[in-house]
Amino acid sequence: MEQRAARTEEGRRERRDAILQAAIALFAQRGFAHAGISDIAREAGVSHGTVFLYFASKEALFRAAVLEPLEEFATQSLAIMDGEASAVARIRRLVRDQVREMAAEQSYLEVVGEARARAERFGDLAAEITAIIYRVVSRLSELVTEGMEAGELAPGMPDIIAASYIAYLNGIGLVVRNSGDDPVWEHLADQGLRLFAPTKGDASHD
Amino acid sequence: MEQRAARTEEGRRERRDAILQAAIALFAQRGFAHAGISDIAREAGVSHGTVFLYFASKEALFRAAVLEPLEEFATQSLAIMDGEASAVARIRRLVRDQVREMAAEQSYLEVVGEARARAERFGDLAAEITAIIYRVVSRLSELVTEGMEAGELAPGMPDIIAASYIAYLNGIGLVVRNSGDDPVWEHLADQGLRLFAPTKGDASHD
Amino acid sequence: MEQRAARTEEGRRERRDAILQAAIALFAQRGFAHAGISDIAREAGVSHGTVFLYFASKEALFRAAVLEPLEEFATQSLAIMDGEASAVARIRRLVRDQVREMAAEQSYLEVVGEARARAERFGDLAAEITAIIYRVVSRLSELVTEGMEAGELAPGMPDIIAASYIAYLNGIGLVVRNSGDDPVWEHLADQGLRLFAPTKGDASHD
Amino acid sequence: MEQRAARTEEGRRERRDAILQAAIALFAQRGFAHAGISDIAREAGVSHGTVFLYFASKEALFRAAVLEPLEEFATQSLAIMDGEASAVARIRRLVRDQVREMAAEQSYLEVVGEARARAERFGDLAAEITAIIYRVVSRLSELVTEGMEAGELAPGMPDIIAASYIAYLNGIGLVVRNSGDDPVWEHLADQGLRLFAPTKGDASHD
DNA sequence: GATGAATGAGCGTTCATTCAT
DNA sequence: GATGAATGAACGCTCATTCAT
Numbered sequence: 087m088e089q090r091a092a093r094t095e096e097g098r099r100e101r102r103d104a105i106l107q108a109a110i111a112l113f114a115q116r117g118f119a120h121a122g123i124s125d126i127a128r129e130a131g132v133s134h135g136t137v138f139l140y141f142a143s144k145e146a147l148f149r150a151a152v153l154e155p156l157e158e159f160a161t162q163s164l165a166i167m168d169g170e171a172s173a174v175a176r177i178r179r180l181v182r183d184q185v186r187e188m189a190a191e192q193s194y195l196e197v198v199g200e201a202r203a204r205a206e207r208f209g210d211l212a213a214e215i216t217a218i219i220y221r222v223v224s225r226l227s228e229l230v231t232e233g234m235e236a237g238e239l240a241p242g243m244p245d246i247i248a249a250s251y252i253a254y255l256n257g258i259g260l261v262v263r264n265s266g267d268d269p270v271w272e273h274l275a276d277q278g279l280r281l282f283a284p285t286k287g288d289a290s291h292d
Numbered sequence: 293m294e295q296r297a298a299r300t301e302e303g304r305r306e307r308r309d310a311i312l313q314a315a316i317a318l319f320a321q322r323g324f325a326h327a328g329i330s331d332i333a334r335e336a337g338v339s340h341g342t343v344f345l346y347f348a349s350k351e352a353l354f355r356a357a358v359l360e361p362l363e364e365f366a367t368q369s370l371a372i373m374d375g376e377a378s379a380v381a382r383i384r385r386l387v388r389d390q391v392r393e394m395a396a397e398q399s400y401l402e403v404v405g406e407a408r409a410r411a412e413r414f415g416d417l418a419a420e421i422t423a424i425i426y427r428v429v430s431r432l433s434e435l436v437t438e439g440m441e442a443g444e445l446a447p448g449m450p451d452i453i454a455a456s457y458i459a460y461l462n463g464i465g466l467v468v469r470n471s472g473d474d475p476v477w478e479h480l481a482d483q484g485l486r487l488f489a490p491t492k493g494d495a496s497h498d
Numbered sequence: 499m500e501q502r503a504a505r506t507e508e509g510r511r512e513r514r515d516a517i518l519q520a521a522i523a524l525f526a527q528r529g530f531a532h533a534g535i536s537d538i539a540r541e542a543g544v545s546h547g548t549v550f551l552y553f554a555s556k557e558a559l560f561r562a563a564v565l566e567p568l569e570e571f572a573t574q575s576l577a578i579m580d581g582e583a584s585a586v587a588r589i590r591r592l593v594r595d596q597v598r599e600m601a602a603e604q605s606y607l608e609v610v611g612e613a614r615a616r617a618e619r620f621g622d623l624a625a626e627i628t629a630i631i632y633r634v635v636s637r638l639s640e641l642v643t644e645g646m647e648a649g650e651l652a653p654g655m656p657d658i659i660a661a662s663y664i665a666y667l668n669g670i671g672l673v674v675r676n677s678g679d680d681p682v683w684e685h686l687a688d689q690g691l692r693l694f695a696p697t698k699g700d701a702s703h704d
Numbered sequence: 705m706e707q708r709a710a711r712t713e714e715g716r717r718e719r720r721d722a723i724l725q726a727a728i729a730l731f732a733q734r735g736f737a738h739a740g741i742s743d744i745a746r747e748a749g750v751s752h753g754t755v756f757l758y759f760a761s762k763e764a765l766f767r768a769a770v771l772e773p774l775e776e777f778a779t780q781s782l783a784i785m786d787g788e789a790s791a792v793a794r795i796r797r798l799v800r801d802q803v804r805e806m807a808a809e810q811s812y813l814e815v816v817g818e819a820r821a822r823a824e825r826f827g828d829l830a831a832e833i834t835a836i837i838y839r840v841v842s843r844l845s846e847l848v849t850e851g852m853e854a855g856e857l858a859p860g861m862p863d864i865i866a867a868s869y870i871a872y873l874n875g876i877g878l879v880v881r882n883s884g885d886d887p888v889w890e891h892l893a894d895q896g897l898r899l900f901a902p903t904k905g906d907a908s909h910d
Numbered sequence: 911g912a913t914g915a916a917t918g919a920g921c922g923t924t925c926a927t928t929c930a931t
Numbered sequence: 932g933a934t935g936a937a938t939g940a941a942c943g944c945t946c947a948t949t950c951a952t
Binding site for chain 3: 876
Binding site: 329330349 | 941942944946
C-alpha cells in the first residue's frame, strides 16, 4: 500500500538500511533461525517480498547484518590505534571506546557471536569475521609491544594479552545486561585495562 | 534394530548421558534451532524416538544440557572457594581451574550463551542460569573482599572485579578455538588473574 | 507451481470454500484424525501450506467444517418453522426438507457426529453444536405444541417428540448409504412424520 | 510386575475381556485414532506389550471390540423376534429392549458408528457390520409384514419401516446423552413404536 | 507368558522463497 | 518496483509395533 520512496538511489539506500537495522535487532533478540523474514519486514515497514529485492536470501541478509557494522567497528578501532599519543594512552582510549560500545550494543554482539559459533553453517562468514578481528588484534599486539618497549606496560606476551582482551570484550555484553544508564562500563573499562598491566597504576579517565 | 541396554538403572543413565553429550555438542555447533533431534539422536547412537523417552521435549533436553553441567561447575567452583588456603591462593586455583575448563569446553559455553541471550524465548531457563552464576559471583566477591582486607589484592570494587572476571571467562571460548593441546590456557589464566590485581606479581602455576 | 487466483475477495472465498468442502468430505470419510491436511489440500487442489493460509490449524478447519453448514441448516429450518401455513403443514415441509438434506449430505452428518461424540476432545465445539441444535429443537417443540392445540397432532409430550425426531434425522445417513437417486428419502420423510402422529393420516407429498 | 493370572485358559479369557472392555470404552470416548494402545492397556491393567499377545494389531482389537458385542446384540434381537407372542407384541418388546440398550450403551454405539462411517479404512469390517444388521432388519421386516397381515399394524412398506426404525435407534445415543437414570428411554421407546403405526394406539408398557 | 525400551513411519505446522499481479 | 498468495522442504513429536529380557 505504501509505494513511495526507493524511486531515487537514496530512497533505495534508506530502505536497505531500515531492513538491515531491523534484521540486526531481531537476529540479536531471537537468533538467526527464529527471526522470521516477515518479522524483519514488518519491523522495517516493508512487505516480506521486498526484503528479497534488497538481499538475495536470508543468509545474505544475515551476512550483511554481521559484516557491515563489524567493518565500521574495525575501522574505528584501527583509527584510534593509529593515533599520535603514547602507546598506553592509545590503548586506554581504545579500551574505553570499545567497552562503552560493547556495553551499549550487546545485541549486535550476540549476532556476531552466533555467526562465529556456527562456523559449520555460516562457513565463509565465520572466517571473514575472524579475519577482520585478526586485523584489529594484530594491530593491538603491535601496540602492546610498543608499550612494553617504552616501559609503559609490564613485560609479557603481546599476543596473549591482546587475545585475552578480546575475550574480555566479548564477555562484556553478558555482565551489563540491561543495566541501562549506569556508568558501570567505566569501571569495566578500568578492569579491562588491567589485562595490559600498565606500569603507572589504573588511573584512566583521560 | 538395536535395542539392548537401559534395562538397568545404570544402562539408563549411560544412554541419557550419551544423548545429553550429543545434544551439547550439536546445540553448540549449530544452535538450538538448527540442531535437529534426529541429528542429536544419530550422534548419540539412538533413534530419534528414543530421545523422547529420556527427555520430554527438545526444550527439556536443551534445559538439561544447559543446567546440569552448570550446576556441577558451580558446585565445583564453590568448593574451591570454600577451601582453606589464603584468599589469593584460592582465587588462583579457581581461575586456573575455570580457565582450563572453559578452554576445554568451548562448545558447552556456546550453549549457555544462547540460552542467556534469547531470554525472550528461554525465559525461565535464562533466569535460572543467572541465579546459579550469581551464587558463584557473589561468593567470589566475598573472597575478593577478604583478599583485599588481607592486603593480598590491591584495593578496588569487589563486585566489579568479580563481574569482569566472569565476562573474561565467558569470552575464553572464542579465543582458544580448537587449539587442542596448547597450554595457551595457562597464559590465559595468568591474564585472568590480572583482573584481581594481586599484590605479589603474576607468578602463579601453584 | 499453480498460484493464480485469490487476489480478489471473491477468489479468496472460492478457495476457502474448496478447502472447506474437501475437508468435510474427508473428515466424514476418514474421521478427524485420519484425514490428513495434505489429503484435504490435494482434494481441494492446493498445496498443504495453503490450507494454513485460510485456517489457522487443523482444528480450526474442523470447527469451520462443522459449524458453518450447521448454522446455515439451522437458519433454513427456523425459516420454515416461522412460515405462515398451519402447524402441521410447516412440520411436513420441515421434515421433507430436512430428510432430503440429510439423505443427500450423509457425509456432513458424520462430521458433526464425530464432533459431538468426542466431547472430551472437541469440548467447546460440541457445546456450540448442541446450542445450535437446541435452538431448532426448541422451536420445533413449540410448533408441536401449537399443532396439538389445533388438534392437528395427537396429544403427547412435545419435547420428547421433537427429540425423537432429531434422533431419527441423525440416523438417516446410515440407512440411505449411497443409494444415489432413489426417492427413498420420500418414504423416509413419511416415516419421520409418523413420530409427530398427525391426526389426518400420512398423506404428505405437498 | 503383576504376573499372576492367565496361567489357565480362564485366566486368558479374563485378561482378553478386560482388554476388550477397556478398548470399547476408549474407542468410544476418543475414537479409533486417539485411543492409544497404551491407554487401553493401562485401563485394562496390563502392559501395552501384552495387548499384542491377545490381539494381532490395533485394528484387530478394534474389529473385535465392534463385532463381538454386535453379534450378541443381534442374537438377542433375533431371539425376541422369534418369540411366541403376537407380531405387534414382539415388536413392542424389541423396541423397548433395544431403545433401553442404546440409551445405556451410547458409547458402544459410537464405536460401531465409526467403523461403519470409515468404510474406506475399515473395509471388511464395515461390510460385516452391515451384514449383521441386515440379518436383524431383514427379520424385522418379516415381522412387520406379519403384523400388517394380522391387521395389527397399518399397511405400509415393511422394508422402509424397518430401515427407518434402525435409523431412529441409531440416533438415540445423541439425544439421551448423559441423562443418567431418567426413564426418558421409555418415552423414546413409545416414540419408536410410532414408526410401526400399530393400529391399537400407543399404549405399550407391557 | 509378560514387560517396556527401542524403533521409525507419519503428520501438523512453520517459513524462506518464488512469481503473478 | 512492491506486494502477498502460494508453495513445499524440513522438523518436532506421537504411537503402533517389535523383541530382548
